[in-house]
Amino acid sequence: MGKELVLQPKRSRVRIPGRTLPLHP
Structure with missing residues (x-):
């Protein structure tokens, strides 16, 4: 729960x- 909450806002940016960039090299 704590890891998902911190990944949500950081992954959004x-x-x-x-x-x-990595998907379209």
Whole structure:
């Protein structure tokens, strides 16, 4: 529960710039 709560806000910011960079090399 504690890990999911901290990953939600941190992943939201890296989801757009981090997911588009590694997924679209």
